[in-house]
């Protein structure tokens with residue numbers, strides 16, 4: 001198999017950009033992820049692939065709930081900030097303020113569309129185990145088009 005061709009073909013698969021957050025002790029934490037897709041309608045499930053040995057993977061394993069934020073097309077700065085968490089507190093992550101949801105998820109103030117999910121199953125496969133999650137709450141602050149990989153010059157996968 002030609003590995004470069006494989007990488008090129010895989011890069012054509014449309015991917016959105018998301019900020020997933022979770023409770024980390026008394027603080028909030030998160031990560032910017034692109035491997036997210038809906039996998040069931042009724043009940044509504046999404047699958048998130050989270051890279052092993054990252055701090056967010058460890059946090060996700062310790063939580064029942066996660067939140068998944070969908071950014072608008074203009075929100076590249078906040079998304080790129082979540083490639084690396086440098087500052088965490090009880091009300092902000094990397095300087096971005098959040099409030100705690102009833103389920104205990106950090107909900108970022110600035111994001112227009114948010115899903116809260118309950119982890120149903122973790123499929124430990126490959127380098128990004130799949131978190132199969134049921135959608136248990138949705139927060140629609142503004143109905144806008146979301147940021148996707150093709151809106152940026154970022155690459156992930158291959």
Ligand SMILES: Cc1cc2nc3c(=O)[nH]c(=O)nc-3n(C[C@H](O)[C@H](O)[C@H](O)COP(=O)(O)O)c2cc1C
Nearest residue numbers: 031032033034035049050051054055056083154156
């Ligand atoms: C464009 C892009 C897409 C990414 N997509 C994912 C993803 O789908 N899943 C994932 O676990 N990490 C993804 N990452 C990596 C995370 O954003 C982040 O770098 C990693 O969780 C940080 O690890 P740490 O928490 O150990 O510092 C992506 C990174 C980039 C630049």
